[in-house]
Amino acid sequence: MNRYSWFSVLKEGLTGHKGWPRAWRDPEPKPAYDAIVVGGGGHGLSTAYYLARNHGMRNIAVLEKGYLGGGNVGRNTTIVRSNYMLPYSTQFYEFSLKLWENLSHELNYNVMFSQRGQIGLFHSPAARDAAARRANTMRLNDIEAELLSREQLMTMIPHLDYSASARFPILGGILQRRAGTARHDAVAWGYARAADRLGVDLIQNCEVTGILRQGNRVTGVETTRGTILAPKVGLAVAGNTTLLTDMAGLGRMPIESHKLQAFVSEPLKPLLDYVVAFALPGGHFYISQSDKGGLVFGGDLDMYNSYAQKGNLPVVEDVAGCAMALMPCLGRVRLLRHWSGVMDMSMDGSHIISKTAVEGLYLNTGWCYGGFKATPASGWCFASTMAKDEPHELTAAFSLDRFERGLAIDEKGQGPTPNLH
Amino acid sequence: MLRIPCPFCGPRDHAEFTYLGDATVTYPPIDSTDQRAWYEAVYLRDNPRGPHKELWQHVNGCRMWLAVERDTMTHEIKSATAAHPGTRAALAAETAR
Numbered sequence: 071m072n073r074y075s076w077f078s079v080l081k082e083g084l085t086g087h088k089g090w091p092r093a094w095r096d097p098e099p100k101p102a103y104d105a106i107v108v109g110g111g112g113h114g115l116s117t118a119y120y121l122a123r124n125h126g127m128r129n130i131a132v133l134e135k136g137y138l139g140g141g142n143v144g145r146n147t148t149i150v151r152s153n154y155m156l157p158y159s160t161q162f163y164e165f166s167l168k169l170w171e172n173l174s175h176e177l178n179y180n181v182m183f184s185q186r187g188q189i190g191l192f193h194s195p196a197a198r199d200a201a202a203r204r205a206n207t208m209r210l211n212d213i214e215a216e217l218l219s220r221e222q223l224m225t226m227i228p229h230l231d232y233s234a235s236a237r238f239p240i241l242g243g244i245l246q247r248r249a250g251t252a253r254h255d256a257v258a259w260g261y262a263r264a265a266d267r268l269g270v271d272l273i274q275n276c277e278v279t280g281i282l283r284q285g286n287r288v289t290g291v292e293t294t295r296g297t298i299l300a301p302k303v304g305l306a307v308a309g310n311t312t313l314l315t316d317m318a319g320l321g322r323m324p325i326e327s328h329k330l331q332a333f334v335s336e337p338l339k340p341l342l343d344y345v346v347a348f349a350l351p352g353g354h355f356y357i358s359q360s361d362k363g364g365l366v367f368g369g370d371l372d373m374y375n376s377y378a379q380k381g382n383l384p385v386v387e388d389v390a391g392c393a394m395a396l397m398p399c400l401g402r403v404r405l406l407r408h409w410s411g412v413m414d415m416s417m418d419g420s421h422i423i424s425k426t427a428v429e430g431l432y433l434n435t436g437w438c439y440g441g442f443k444a445t446p447a448s449g450w451c452f453a454s455t456m457a458k459d460e461p462h463e464l465t466a467a468f469s470l471d472r473f474e475r476g477l478a479i480d481e482k483g484q485g486p487t488p489n490l491h
Numbered sequence: 492m493l494r495i496p497c498p499f500c501g502p503r504d505h506a507e508f509t510y511l512g513d514a515t516v517t518y519p520p521i522d523s524t525d526q527r528a529w530y531e532a533v534y535l536r537d538n539p540r541g542p543h544k545e546l547w548q549h550v551n552g553c554r555m556w557l558a559v560e561r562d563t564m565t566h567e568i569k570s571a572t573a574a575h576p577g578t579r580a581a582l583a584a585e586t587a588r
């Protein structure tokens with residue numbers, strides 16, 4: 071399989087683009103592997119890649135019930151940042167951001183990581199204090215952060231509503247310059263291609279329907295394409311987590327499945343250079359402009375438990391209201407598409423990367439709204455957990471038993487209310 | 492839009508309601524020191540794909556708490572009753588009259 075380079079682009083350009091080979095194989099599942107990763111989303115694919123790259127495990131497979139990247143990794147609003155508050159989250163997401171910075175080279179695939187900067191707006195003196203505290207926390211962790219005045223914002227993002235009658239008067243913002251966006255599909259495809267090149271079997275249309283155990287040890291999985299044996303099985307199925315942990319007999323989980331919608335407008339000329347977000351009681355909104363010119367934006371969950379990948383109208387109205395409050399110039403812009411994904415909302419708003427009560431069975435879940443930015447670090451740490459059968463130092467605190475031990479990691483201080491994280 | 496048949500107000504758009512979550516969770520008695528029981532009630536959920544019994548409050552209507560049976564895959568709503576057993580009984584007695 072050839073490497074992508076300026077030379078290959080030039081050669082193919084001159085020869086009619088007839089020589090591009092397919093990006094990854096479509097193998098039949100083998101009867102047994104050394105390890106199986108369930109779920110061909112961002113986290114499953116990056117886990118498989120790092121299992122092969124960092125731990126030399128080549129006889130492994132990713133099992134995906136639909137097509138690679140058809141879940142949340144292909145449905146998110148692509149914001150990547152590391153502006154967290156609690157030490158465990160800060161260190162984990164900053165490690166992830168560092169992996170993002172070299173990801174296109176690492177994978178030999180252009181994931182279009184664009185460090186355009188992310189700005190969180192604030193609208194009250196109390197929110198300004200909170201933003202200052204966040205910026206200081208970030209700096210103490212060696213992550214740069216800047217506070218922006220209203221005047222600075224007016225030159226950087228002139229199209230926001232700075233008028234006296236603004237619904238949410240803008241006092242300023244907090245900026246992380248190294249934050250930004252990436253092309254979500256390219257992240258899935260890049261990890262898939264790179265894993266395939268290291269010998270990983272990527273098996274699509276293969277739904278896991280049962281998890282095989284012998285006593286307290288996992289021995290493999292039942293799938294719609296037959297039984298596949300493996301001494302190690304890692305679950306990275308996002309909103310479907312409970313269905314899989316039920317199959318394994320792990321008992322109830324600190325997880326609820328909820329749906330989150332996202333929206334993209336018709337393409338426009340360059341209008342918005344940064345990722346802009348705000349969250350306050352009564353409004354939650356984030357927006358950026360894709361390289362194709364579409365404005366990509368979203369808001370809150372639909373709030374009620376759901377496994378349906380379809381959104382409901384009140385949120386459409388809510389998000390449209392937020393968009394108009396922030397950028398009244400969007401009033402005549404038409405919506406191109408809108409869709410929804412099933413989120414793995416955890417009880418403390420943080421993720422779980424963990425061993426389980428069943429030997430050889432590992433769990434990766436609880437990503438809430440924010441798992442896209444975690445894709446590289448999640449795969450890195452989950453692969454290490456699976457290969458070494460012990461927690462990685464960056465995710466040891468994110469164990470499944472933290473709730474029972476009273477060690478929840480609640481960034482927002484929201485309590486055990488999954489839909490409010 | 493979901494339509495919730497409020498037993499007090501009739502069918503209403505779900506935008507008039509707020510959602511709390513799983514209605515089958517019961518907390519241990521307030522003076523219980525059983526850590527395991529508290530952990531299970533506070534943190535663990537069945538999270539089914541299919542029929543789900545859940546609590547909604549009709550905040551922009553009669554303000555009553557309702558127990559609603561809804562399918563989490565199809566969003567079909569099977570029933571809605573008063574969440575509090577006493578209110579449920581009183582309502583039943585009232586409608587029987």
Ligand SMILES: Cc1cc2nc3c(=O)[nH]c(=O)nc-3n(C[C@H](O)[C@H](O)[C@H](O)COP(=O)(O)OP(=O)(O)OC[C@H]3O[C@@H](n4cnc5c(N)ncnc54)[C@H](O)[C@@H]3O)c2cc1C
Binds near residue numbers: 111136137310437
């Ligand atoms: C609308 C929206 C906006 C978001 N915005 C952001 C954002 O701006 N920034 C950010 O960081 N995060 C964001 N997220 C969150 C992020 O997308 C997710 O946290 C992350 O993608 C989840 O991990 P994943 O990629 O592995 O999930 P997925 O891509 O959902 O992968 C899970 C896979 O498992 C497969 N699967 C399920 N059951 C089975 C089975 N039985 N057998 C085999 N395969 C199975 C599914 O088909 C799926 O492909 C957003 C999410 C949504 C929905």
Ligand SMILES: [Zn+2]
Binds near residue numbers: 501
């Ligand atoms: Zn009512």
